[in-house]
Amino acid sequence: MKLDAxxxxxxxxxxxxxxxxxxxxxxxANKRKHTVIVVGTGLAGASASATMAELGYNVVTxxxxxxxxRAHSIAAQGGINAAKNYQNDGDSVHRLFxxxxxxxxxxxxxxxxxxxxxxxxxxxxxxxxQGVPFAREYGGTLSNRSFGGxxxxxxxxxxxxxxxxxxxxxxxAMMRQVDAGxxxxxxxxxxxxxxxxxxxxxxxxxxNLVTGELESYAADAVILATGGYGNVFFxxxxxxxxxxxxxxxxxxxxxxxxxxxxxxIHPTCIPHSGDYQSKLTLMSESLRNxxxxxxxxxxxxxxxxxxIPDDERDYYLERVYPSFGNLAPRxxxxxxxxxxxxxxxGVGPTKVAxxxxxxxxxxxxxxxxxxxxYGNLFDMYEKITGDNPYKVPMRIYPAVHYTMGGLWVDYNLxxxxxxxxxxxxxxxxxxxxxxxxxSALMQGLADGYFVIPYTIGHYLAxxxxxxxxTQHEAFRAARAEIQGGIDRLMALKGSRxxxxxxxxxxxxxxxxxxxxxxxxxxxxxxxxIQKLRSEFYEDVxxxxxxxYINPELEKAGRVADFLELGELMARDALExxxxxxxxxxxxxxxxxxEALRDDENFCHVAAWEYAGQPGxxxxxxxxxxxxxxxxxxxxxxxx
Amino acid sequence: xxxxxxxxxNLKLKVWRQKTxxxxxxxxxxxxxxxxxxxxFLEMMDIVNNRLIKEGRDPIAFDHDCREGICGSxxxxxxxxxxxxxxxxxxxxxxxxKFHDAQEIVVEPFRATAFPVIKDLSVDRTAFxxxxxxxxxxSVNTGNAPDANALPVPKEKxxxxxxxxxxxxxxxxxxxxxxxxxxxxxxxxVNHLAVLPQGEPExxxxxLRMMQTMEDxxxxxxxxxxxxSLACPKEISFENIARMNAEYMKASIKRRD
Numbered sequence: 001m002k003l004d005a006x007x008x009x010x011x012x013x014x015x016x017x018x019x020x021x022x023x024x025x026x027x028x029a030n031k032r033k034h035t036v037i038v039v040g041t042g043l044a045g046a047s048a049s050a051t052m053a054e055l056g057y058n059v060v061t062x063x064x065x066x067x068x069x070r071a072h073s074i075a076a077q078g079g080i081n082a083a084k085n086y087q088n089d090g091d092s093v094h095r096l097f098x099x100x101x102x103x104x105x106x107x108x109x110x111x112x113x114x115x116x117x118x119x120x121x122x123x124x125x126x127x128x129x130q131g132v133p134f135a136r137e138y139g140g141t142l143s144n145r146s147f148g149g150x151x152x153x154x155x156x157x158x159x160x161x162x163x164x165x166x167x168x169x170x171x172x173a174m175m176r177q178v179d180a181g182x183x184x185x186x187x188x189x190x191x192x193x194x195x196x197x198x199x200x201x202x203x204x205x206x207x208n209l210v211t212g213e214l215e216s217y218a219a220d221a222v223i224l225a226t227g228g229y230g231n232v233f234f235x236x237x238x239x240x241x242x243x244x245x246x247x248x249x250x251x252x253x254x255x256x257x258x259x260x261x262x263x264x265i266h267p268t269c270i271p272h273s274g275d276y277q278s279k280l281t282l283m284s285e286s287l288r289n290x291x292x293x294x295x296x297x298x299x300x301x302x303x304x305x306x307x308i309p310d311d312e313r314d315y316y317l318e319r320v321y322p323s324f325g326n327l328a329p330r331x332x333x334x335x336x337x338x339x340x341x342x343x344x345x346g347v348g349p350t351k352v353a354x355x356x357x358x359x360x361x362x363x364x365x366x367x368x369x370x371x372x373x374y375g376n377l378f379d380m381y382e383k384i385t386g387d388n389p390y391k392v393p394m395r396i397y398p399a400v401h402y403t404m405g406g407l408w409v410d411y412n413l414x415x416x417x418x419x420x421x422x423x424x425x426x427x428x429x430x431x432x433x434x435x436x437x438x439s440a441l442m443q444g445l446a447d448g449y450f451v452i453p454y455t456i457g458h459y460l461a462x463x464x465x466x467x468x469x470t471q472h473e474a475f476r477a478a479r480a481e482i483q484g485g486i487d488r489l490m491a492l493k494g495s496r497x498x499x500x501x502x503x504x505x506x507x508x509x510x511x512x513x514x515x516x517x518x519x520x521x522x523x524x525x526x527x528x529i530q531k532l533r534s535e536f537y538e539d540v541x542x543x544x545x546x547x548y549i550n551p552e553l554e555k556a557g558r559v560a561d562f563l564e565l566g567e568l569m570a571r572d573a574l575e576x577x578x579x580x581x582x583x584x585x586x587x588x589x590x591x592x593x594e595a596l597r598d599d600e601n602f603c604h605v606a607a608w609e610y611a612g613q614p615g616x617x618x619x620x621x622x623x624x625x626x627x628x629x630x631x632x633x634x635x636x637x638x639x
Numbered sequence: 640x641x642x643x644x645x646x647x648x649n650l651k652l653k654v655w656r657q658k659t660x661x662x663x664x665x666x667x668x669x670x671x672x673x674x675x676x677x678x679x680f681l682e683m684m685d686i687v688n689n690r691l692i693k694e695g696r697d698p699i700a701f702d703h704d705c706r707e708g709i710c711g712s713x714x715x716x717x718x719x720x721x722x723x724x725x726x727x728x729x730x731x732x733x734x735x736x737k738f739h740d741a742q743e744i745v746v747e748p749f750r751a752t753a754f755p756v757i758k759d760l761s762v763d764r765t766a767f768x769x770x771x772x773x774x775x776x777x778s779v780n781t782g783n784a785p786d787a788n789a790l791p792v793p794k795e796k797x798x799x800x801x802x803x804x805x806x807x808x809x810x811x812x813x814x815x816x817x818x819x820x821x822x823x824x825x826x827x828x829v830n831h832l833a834v835l836p837q838g839e840p841e842x843x844x845x846x847l848r849m850m851q852t853m854e855d856x857x858x859x860x861x862x863x864x865x866x867x868s869l870a871c872p873k874e875i876s877f878e879n880i881a882r883m884n885a886e887y888m889k890a891s892i893k894r895r896d
Binding site: 047050051054065066067068069070071072074075084086121122124125126127128129130131133134135136137138139140141142158159161164165168171172173175176178179185187210239240241273274276277278279281282379380383384386449450453495497499500541543544548549551552 | 658677682693697707727772777779780783790804807835
């Protein structure tokens with residue numbers, strides 16, 4: 001497998017402009033002759049669908065939800081970064097580029113990250129023009145707030161519902177194209193396979209989730225914008241239906257999977273409280289603008305928080321990272337919370353939590369201002385826990401939130417399968433080993449509004465594409481294979497539910513492939529996952545029928561894929577013998593417990609090629625070396 | 640891991656079961672045993688479903704996804720109230736500590752002509768997407784936008800627009816309405832965009848087309864009871880409807896297309 005990033009030559013700040021000029025164009029009359037499939041309607045998929053249809057392409061958009069507006073981007077809370085420098089505090093494209101490279105612990109491709117920073121101001125302009133109601137100052141200009149890993153205020157927000165407002169903007173733009181006929185929308189469709197003709201992506205096979213039928217869709221190019229795979233851990237902040245099936249089936253057809261072990265564990269989530277729990281809920285990072293993280297200095301201190309005086313509290317982020325304090329980046333803040341719990345200083349009934357305290361902010365600003373900033377988050381916290389965070393500190397703990405890894409893509413966002421493009425969280429491209437807060441929304445919209453509309457034209461104009469329709473043999477073969485897999489699962493009639501298996505996989509992943517990883521633990525995880533996978537194919541029980549709506553069957557297909565992906569994540573973590581960003585190997589740390597990178601041997605992207613046989617997983621590991629010409633490789637410090 | 644609150648309760652559920660769109664449907668009594676009070680309503684449904692599967696029975700179909708009250712997927716009428724008894728709360732954010740041991744809970748789908756049942760508690764709400772497609776947007780192609788600060792918007796207006804824009808499109812307003820009207824949903828979008836200068840060029844066309852599509856989709860008319868707003872998990876204000884009526888009147892007089 002050859003990994004050619006196709007990075008344009010020239011100085012970093014000129015690469016994208018130069019590339020935009022050099023790319024081939026499709027003339028307006030020819031655009032309508034091309035059909036492009038988009039899978040997923042989150043920020044990346046909806047913005048790509050809308051924009052490509054505006055340009056004149058025929059867009060066929062599929063989503064698994066009953067409405068495209070339900071995609072999980074809707075749940076993003078805190079904000080979206082952009083190098084506008086409206087606050088006059090020294091921000092610039094170069095600084096956003098620098099912060100993102102450093103925040104990702106030098107494991108992202110410089111050229112892609114710089115393009116992201118360049119595009120970021122256009123995203124805000126576009127969203128405002130659509131009527132996205134961002135927070136504003138009394139003078140009518142846009143407000144900003146700070147986020148982790150940055151010392152400037154560049155985050156635009158709409159109370160604690162920024163993802164919702166941005167997604168509704170993109171959804172509306174797409175629905176306008178549905179009305180105009182440019183986008184053909186198919187909802188409640190789950191993509192089960194990518195169809196290749198002569199090695200080129202020419203369509204997808206989708207299951208109609210209402211009728212159970214397998215449907216074929218043919219096109220000139222396929223775009224996956226299907227989000228991340230954090231649900232491999234069972235408990236995560238992801239929505240229940242978020243899954244890896246589309247990218248995993250693409251991987252099995254030849255798309256390399258890059259850096260699968262790079263998982264973001266978000267520091268501020270409502271802690272796990274019992275076995276019945278189905279998911280974990282995020283409390284936005286923006287809360288760390290005003291909330292202070294602490295634990296009691298004495299292990300096992302049983303006093304309620306308000307009775308613990310200040311000099312007996314350890315505000316550990318402020319102590320360890322005086323310059324960034326509570327706004328240390330996510331990987332760092334999560335690890336510090338884990339250290340405190342491991343020291344026996346955790347709080348609450350389970351002792352697996354730390355405090356996030358607003359006492360001082362309320363004293364300084366008053367309850368009204370705190371409520372204006374975070375009211376909906378405080379309400380959500382109270383609904384879930386029954387505690388009032390205006391009166392008692394929140395109890396929080398890290399949880400799986402985002403996956404930086406994903407399908408490998410080149411500068412044009414094309415995977416190792418020609419014609420298959422991957423956007424947003426589903427690709428690996430911009431966040432390295434750790435994503436900064438408020439950068440996921442930026443990337444999803446950059447890819448969809450401003451990158452793919454250019455690069456797709458370049459692909460279509462430069463590729464011979466013989467006519468292919470859904471009667472082609474490749475579609476028939478893929479359909480038979482997928483139908484066989486469904487029949488096999490339905491026939492098992494075992495004794496354990498899909499959720500049982502999913503929870504068991506989640507426990508293995510969290511214990512061994514979670515916040516802290518070791519050689520011994522990862523080897524054990526690989527064995528345990530393989531064992532669990534064979535049990536799954538003997539003992540899973542799926543009730544209901546295959547020819548009508550059947551949520552259990554949907555879950556079973558997703559969990560079957562997670563059972564392979566989990567193994568690959570453990571293998572990738574095992575091979576990456578260094579610590580970087582969210583990937584923390586206990587064997588590789590500095591004397592003060594910070595991640596210890598090994599730039600000599602691991603300054604690269606690991607891209608895994610699927611080489612399994614039926615019933616047996618196997619992969620080949622390839623590398624794309626990373627070179628840092630514009631940001632000096634340095635030890636990342638937030639002290 | 641130890642539970643934060645180990646209290647558990649038992650409940651008697653009366654759940655609407657309907658195999659297909661065409662099936663007549665009926666209530667089925669199902670017991671929910673040993674439900675932790677810290678569980679959410681949907682987690683209670685998960686527990687019940689896992690038991691039904693193990694007993695070889697068909698689990699209860701329901702829509703859900705984010706379980707954070709923002710995606711708008713969950714759609715159950717609980718003891719007569721869309722999303723249950725707690726104000727400003729979607730079903731996924733309703734917790735079992737709001738119920739008592741041995742309580743009977745009636746669970747039904749959102750019922751409306753425009754929302755046909757697909758199975759059990761899962762309904763088809765694509766009519767809402769059609770209403771948005773009819774005009775719930777600002778027509779601005781990607782790449783056309785001026786600098787974001789070039790057009791100042793007073794904070795009060797931005798906040799007003801935001802309050803309407805928080806609608807999650809769940810359809811509780813329709814389920815709560817005696818006429819199955821979608822006026823709260825439509826008016827929230829109309830006002831979100833009518834308040835902002837960006838929405839100005841299309842304000843008349845927008846309200847006329849969206850209202851027409853609402854009518855064509857089989858939703859009823861508004862009789863001003865305010866039940867929609869009370870049932871809304873985002874507490875979208877009833878005032879939106881009055882403001883939209885004014886918009887609609889103005890637009891009807893000015894344009895007759």
